Amino acid sequence: MDPTRSLDLRVDRSSPVPLYFQLSQQLEAAIEHGGLTPGSLLGNEIELAARLGLSRPTVRQAIQSLVDKGLLVRRRGVGTQVVHSQVKRPLELSSLYDDLEAAGQRPATKVLVNTVLPASAAVAVALGVPEGGDVHRVERLRLAHGEPMAYLVNHLPTGLLDLDTEQLEATGLYRLMRSAGITLHSARQSIGARAATAGEAERLKETEGAPLLTMQRTTFDDTGRAVEFGDHIYRPTRYSFEFQLLVRP
Amino acid sequence: MDPTRSLDLRVDRSSPVPLYFQLSQQLEAAIEHGGLTPGSLLGNEIELAARLGLSRPTVRQAIQSLVDKGLLVRRRGVGTQVVHSQVKRPLELSSLYDDLEAAGQRPATKVLVNTVLPASAAVAVALGVPEGGDVHRVERLRLAHGEPMAYLVNHLPTGLLDLDTEQLEATGLYRLMRSAGITLHSARQSIGARAATAGEAERLKETEGAPLLTMQRTTFDDTGRAVEFGDHIYRPTRYSFEFQLLVRP
DNA sequence: AAGTGGTCTAGACCACCCA
């Protein structure tokens, strides 16, 4: 019992890293690497706090962060248990570029359009800018192994970001935004499907009428400004949306 | 400044509802109803705590829960701000039934198959049960306004739940599971698209080759057991997946 | 320099679960 006993947990009080974070990282690593097996009960919080020389609230904060990630479950009167695996990561604001890179696909991007033009009505509504005002428009073709995977149309407000075509081909849009100091906060997404038009079919090497996976997304920064509106189509034989959801308690 | 001053916040110490929760509910209601407008800065935590007769950690817990919901943003050295709207709810483990009901569509369900049979290899892997062992299989057609919207195939382990056909037609599977005492914890989803087969087209009143939206989902309870595996197809002209994502800080 | 949130402590009592 109390598998944390054999874990060599320790905190460094001279580190600038918060104590609760040091602890949660070590517990997460132990869960990842098998030191804490699924289903096992952690020892109680008070004893754990005493062993580490921490206060109980600090230990609770560490444990709570792992509960929020779905790695641990607490039951009153019972204890804290490691979730029976299969749970990996909750959904993040995913970037196709990052997804492909994580899958070892070495994505390539062709920037087809990179311009500034007047906002259409739909774009103006999505971004919260005046209709007819200037917005960036970027059209990109994303390829993996030389095969087209997705056709990405994005609109962005002007003045937020330099949209350099070379950078757009070297990385993803989200990384560009983050490195420009934009703090992404939330996004509203809609995923659907429809038949390819003749033009879409040609760009994606599909046939007219072939099923396409579609996504529309508006992304907001932490002040609530819309910073990006995307209208994307994917070849469903090459791409699907995979994600993990946590039920909020 | 400090718009919380005009808000008539109060807590009831005789209530069994936690104080931090009482406070977070009142703040959330104020955000919802316009008492706290987007962008406005809440007064500082210490003063708020003093005004309510609470300790600072309790007030922080209330505020933190709204930060987790994406309604507030904290900035060190600055203060706590109401997010500029447009943010509504983060993604939840959605039930098609609930989604339709929320949209005022009064969904109808036809149970086409409700049986127990040996698990196929794919079902066995998804549910973590032995191949060839007994599992429930449920096939349902979901309709709105008399039009078919989705064809739902679900497999469940036996022994968890009574699957009564009448109840399945009156409500959603998730509600049945919850009322059977199952605590849903997480789900792994995959959303894609493909062309309809002849059989699928007939069931959904589409034509062969028409684009379909597909979802596969495995749902886990809080012990990590797989409690449900679903393989669903949707008519993309009638249904799309809409959701809000929060970026984890 | 002043004000904010971020972290941390050392206690306390309660509600719930299980034997």
Added chain:
DNA sequence: GGGTGGTCTAGACCACTTC
């Protein structure tokens, strides 16, 4: 009844932002 997590207090010091 004994042990668990859930809630709560009244302080303290620090890091960061803004002026």
